[in-house]
Amino acid sequence: MWTATASNNSKAIDFSTVWQKCAVQNGTDSWMICPNGMLCPFLRDDELTGFWALGCMRCPGVSNNNTTFGDDCPSAVHNLGQMFIDADIIPEYNEEDLLNMCIRACAAGREGEPCSQNQPCTPGSSFCDYSLSDSGSCQECPLDVDECYQEGFVSTELGKKECVKCSLECVSLSASQVASNGKEIPSNAIDAITSSMLEFNVTGSLKDCSGLILDEVDVCEGAAGHICLVEDYTFDTLFWQLTDKAEKSGCLAVIMFADYENFPDNEPCRARHSYDQLDIPFVCISYDEGTLLMKEHIDSESITDVSTNYLGLMCFADFPRWCEHCTEDPLFCYFDPVGGFPRTPEFISSCVESCNAEVSFGRCKFCPNALTGSNLMGGSLDIDAGHAQCSFCPNNDVLYRHRKVPLFGTEISCWQMQAFFQRIKYSEDSVNCKLSQSFNHICGCTGTEYAGANSTAKQAALVWLPRVMAVLSIMGSCFIIYDTTRVRERRSKLLYQLLITLSIFDILGSIAYAFTSLPTPVEDYIYGSKGNDATCIAQGFFIQLGTTACFINSSLSVYYYMTIIHGCSEDALKKKRFAFFVPPILVGLSFAFAGIPWYYDMLIWCNNTGNWWPEIPVIISIVLATAVMGAVCVGVFKTERASRRYSSNANTISIMVVKQSLLFIGAFYIAWVPYLALQFMWASGRAFSSYGFVLFAASSVPLQGFLNCIVYMKPRYLKRWPAIRGNTSSKALWRCTVFSRCFKKGTPMNIDLNQLDEVKESESQLESTAKLTKSPGDIDDVVVLDHDSETFDNQTGGSKLHRSVLNSSMLGEDLRTSQRNSGQKS
Numbered sequence: 001m002w003t004a005t006a007s008n009n010s011k012a013i014d015f016s017t018v019w020q021k022c023a024v025q026n027g028t029d030s031w032m033i034c035p036n037g038m039l040c041p042f043l044r045d046d047e048l049t050g051f052w053a054l055g056c057m058r059c060p061g062v063s064n065n066n067t068t069f070g071d072d073c074p075s076a077v078h079n080l081g082q083m084f085i086d087a088d089i090i091p092e093y094n095e096e097d098l099l100n101m102c103i104r105a106c107a108a109g110r111e112g113e114p115c116s117q118n119q120p121c122t123p124g125s126s127f128c129d130y131s132l133s134d135s136g137s138c139q140e141c142p143l144d145v146d147e148c149y150q151e152g153f154v155s156t157e158l159g160k161k162e163c164v165k166c167s168l169e170c171v172s173l174s175a176s177q178v179a180s181n182g183k184e185i186p187s188n189a190i191d192a193i194t195s196s197m198l199e200f201n202v203t204g205s206l207k208d209c210s211g212l213i214l215d216e217v218d219v220c221e222g223a224a225g226h227i228c229l230v231e232d233y234t235f236d237t238l239f240w241q242l243t244d245k246a247e248k249s250g251c252l253a254v255i256m257f258a259d260y261e262n263f264p265d266n267e268p269c270r271a272r273h274s275y276d277q278l279d280i281p282f283v284c285i286s287y288d289e290g291t292l293l294m295k296e297h298i299d300s301e302s303i304t305d306v307s308t309n310y311l312g313l314m315c316f317a318d319f320p321r322w323c324e325h326c327t328e329d330p331l332f333c334y335f336d337p338v339g340g341f342p343r344t345p346e347f348i349s350s351c352v353e354s355c356n357a358e359v360s361f362g363r364c365k366f367c368p369n370a371l372t373g374s375n376l377m378g379g380s381l382d383i384d385a386g387h388a389q390c391s392f393c394p395n396n397d398v399l400y401r402h403r404k405v406p407l408f409g410t411e412i413s414c415w416q417m418q419a420f421f422q423r424i425k426y427s428e429d430s431v432n433c434k435l436s437q438s439f440n441h442i443c444g445c446t447g448t449e450y451a452g453a454n455s456t457a458k459q460a461a462l463v464w465l466p467r468v469m470a471v472l473s474i475m476g477s478c479f480i481i482y483d484t485t486r487v488r489e490r491r492s493k494l495l496y497q498l499l500i501t502l503s504i505f506d507i508l509g510s511i512a513y514a515f516t517s518l519p520t521p522v523e524d525y526i527y528g529s530k531g532n533d534a535t536c537i538a539q540g541f542f543i544q545l546g547t548t549a550c551f552i553n554s555s556l557s558v559y560y561y562m563t564i565i566h567g568c569s570e571d572a573l574k575k576k577r578f579a580f581f582v583p584p585i586l587v588g589l590s591f592a593f594a595g596i597p598w599y600y601d602m603l604i605w606c607n608n609t610g611n612w613w614p615e616i617p618v619i620i621s622i623v624l625a626t627a628v629m630g631a632v633c634v635g636v637f638k639t640e641r642a643s644r645r646y647s648s649n650a651n652t653i654s655i656m657v658v659k660q661s662l663l664f665i666g667a668f669y670i671a672w673v674p675y676l677a678l679q680f681m682w683a684s685g686r687a688f689s690s691y692g693f694v695l696f697a698a699s700s701v702p703l704q705g706f707l708n709c710i711v712y713m714k715p716r717y718l719k720r721w722p723a724i725r726g727n728t729s730s731k732a733l734w735r736c737t738v739f740s741r742c743f744k745k746g747t748p749m750n751i752d753l754n755q756l757d758e759v760k761e762s763e764s765q766l767e768s769t770a771k772l773t774k775s776p777g778d779i780d781d782v783v784v785l786d787h788d789s790e791t792f793d794n795q796t797g798g799s800k801l802h803r804s805v806l807n808s809s810m811l812g813e814d815l816r817t818s819q820r821n822s823g824q825k826s
Contacts, residue, residue, distance in 0.1 A: 073099055113138050127166055129159040141166030176283045176308045178255065180206075180297055185289050187255075189308040190239060190282040192272040200281035201307040202227065202252040208298045212245045213237045215398065224250030227304050229293055232258035234401065238341075238419065240276035253281040253306040257290025281308040326355035335416060342420040390426035390433035392417045392440055399444025403525070407439055414443035442525045450526070451603050452691030459527035462604055462695060463516045470514035470702035476709030477503035477510065483712075494573050495559060498580060499712070502552040505588065506705040509546015512539050513702040516605050524601045536606035540599025541592055543607050544614070548588025549704060550621040553668060555580040557628035565635040591617055604698045611683040615676050622668060629665050663714065667707035675701040 077099045114137055115121045115128035121138035130136040136159060147153050148163035176189035209220035209228035220228060228251035230242065235258060246254045256271065263269045269284040283306060285293075297304070333351035335342055343351070392398075392414075401415040417436065426433045441450050453459040480503045484496040491497075517528040519535035531539075559580065562568040573580075595608040608614035674697040681690070 127159075127162040129154050130156045130162065131159065133158075139163075174308060174310045176281070176306075178283055178285060178304065178306050180293060180304045181302050185285050185293075186268050187283040187285045188268045188270050189310070190271045190273045190278070190284065193278040193282075193310070194273075194276060195278045195310070197279070199307070199309050200253070201305075202281060203303060203305050204252045205300065205302060206255075206293060206297050206304055207251075208294060209246065209249065209251065212242055212249070215396075215401075218245055218248070220246070220249040220251070226251065227253045227255060227306060229290070229298065230254060230256045231290060231294065232256055234415075235260065239271050239273050239282070243273070243276070243278055243280065243282055247280055251280060253283070255283055255285060255290070255293070255304075255306065257285050257287050259287045263287075281306045283308060326351075330355060331412070334420070335412065340413070340416055342416065342423045345424055348424070388428045390421050390428045390430060390436070392421045392436050393443060393445035394428075394437070395446055397445055400442070403442050405439050405442055407436055417443070451694045453527075454691075456527070458691060458695075462698065463528045465695065466604065466698045466702055467514050467516050469699050469706070470510045473510040473702050473705035474507055474514070475706070477506045477705035479709055480705075480712050494570060494577060494580065495556075497577075498552060498556050498559060501581060501585075502549050502556065502708070503705060505546055505548040505552065506708070508542050509549065510702050510705055512542035512546060513605065515539055517603075519606055520601050526601065526603060531606075533600075536601065537596060537599045540595065540606040540608060543605065544595050544599075545588060545592040547591070547618055548585060550618050550668075550672065551584030551587055552581075554621045554624045554628075555584055557625040561628045561632055564632055587617060604694070612680075615679050618672055618676060622672060625668060626665055663711050667704070667711050671701055671704040671707060 113121070114135065116135040121128050126138040127141055128136050129139050133156065136156075139154075142148065142153070142163070148160050148166075154160045154163050174189040174191070176187045178185040178187040204225060204227045206229045207220065207223045207226035209223050210231045210233065211217040212220050212228070212230060213232055213234055223246070228246050228249065230246075239256075242256070243254060256269070258269060259265065260269050263286075265287040268286050268289075271282075271284050273282070293304075296302075329337075330352070333343065333348055333355060396418070398414050398418050401413060403414050405412055405414055405417050407417065417440075421433070421436065437445075438450055446454065451462065453462055481500055484490050484499055517526045519531035519539040520526045520529035521532050521536055522529050559573065562573060591614065595610065595614060598608045598610040598614070599606055600609050602609060674693075678694060678697040681693075
């Protein structure tokens, strides 16, 4: 599977403004501030390297008349100390200092009141603007902390620093207790909750509800009135979804355990609730204890007690709690390395701005060259503005949660992608949304899938229709090789040698196309894929090598130009044979070997995933062939005008040249122009779901050999059909048209002798004129006899005119024959 590679290009940080973005003072101490109505003791234990020993507590008599800690600061401080003692938490603080801080914090200034270092504003809702350098007035905290830096909002640097404290990130301080049949089990209460209750205490029997972690399970049957025991064996549970299901099932509490790598089996795990509403106790225990409970106490009469007590909050200024160095892996900005959960939009914006993180895609043609944090977040929007939000799986049906999606790197799972686009709001029409959805087939999602093939039937069509076209191309190229090599005179002609070489390379490419998705690595989960990296590179190599046929086509165009316009003889062109073969073959081989590092999955088959450059040689070939054949047409029209007064069939000559030139170039266009358009649309970040166009382009490009065969057969078919239409059976007609076997030896041909005499007389006049006007490019250099030409000569008097009518099969032969006839008449 191709994967994204991550790089980190950290930019220089102006340390004079670091405080604007993160909670650091003097490079060591952390800020801590409490919301409105909370008491912040501002005490810490130096031995804990800056972690706060006490968090924010509710002010007495505040918050819906909640008087848990007392009606005033003295009683609250006393009761608070007793609660910590009961919870076996012994903070190092001075009760007198805490009482003074309680009085100061809980009776702090409101908006408009004067403020200073000794007279602060109410934390969390107001800040001091320090408009008078060492004092000022309290102002209301802005909704967006970025407003602190807007011109005119705060005038002083100290005021801006205080304004930053309005943006908070808080962590719950809690204690929990679990006991089963009187045996205490170490536990941790889930963090980051929103709840109207500070204490939970329940008792009941255990019920195995591990199925609730699965997306398809909404209710744990028979859990009502029980304590739900859950093993997180997927390691990616969204805990707020789990509690919602548990509450819906009637669980009294949730006890969770898992074999997490970052927690020893004998230590209780920790979890965060994403600040979602929680109305039942939720605790985490160790894997060993959880396994024991699951084995011995499920559906038994054992009684388990669960209690939790949320003591308060530890709050920090946002952006984030403390400064962190940019890591080597920029995915740190998008996903939490511990649990794998997607970051918040604010965290991502701050991280990518400082670290300039970007994700690059080595072998993905339709991916951007590099996905930076700025353009990733630039695609996000507020869905409240009327835009539909993007969903990685539009139907929310992530079937394979643990498969890896290569959009962000090698370790991002399907469930993380779904969670990321649920948290980061994108328009469903944005490029980032379309790009991500082009990979959701890996996760078993329905609704969009790769190349717009949103059903199994459409995916099968992407495999089998191009495969059938490739087989037709192989058959057409094989026929051209057979028909041109079975006659010795043809094999010696440069024209047919070019056709043979063109067909050989077309066969190589068509065989590779015929395998379609079969060589694609199986881990890419493309319909019909059974291969690996080696088979994919091999297919891409031969597909690229097959484009050599395009370059041979250019040589063929030059051959026509030299023979028709400049009248070069076969012998003269043969002396320059290497100029027709060596350059196109060298170019084709060079691009085939140069593309080896770039061959990988292109959804339909493996091909060169490089942007733009693999298509340049094909474009040059098309332009060259078009220009050369255009010059041929222009030259013929000039000849027509010069000889119109001598030749009554000049119009016929011109029309024939134009038609044949258009057929020649048209076959080239039909095969390659749609596919080139698709490559450029993919490289420019479009055509993610244009199923019809993708199917058409993928089916047309393998047809080159089949179209060449039609052009090759057309002149022979048109010229032989009238001559033998009334004298042969349908079987003989087929043999005559396709295999040049019009008449068996010894079989008489019904020809009007009067017409034959007229033909001989006309031909005699033409030959006498030709002696005076014969050019180096005479018809004898091009016309090739079939095996049965000797028989035909015996029956028709060896008429060259009849041989040219029945044996000319390519544009150059037909045109030069017509030019010779026109010149002889003139």
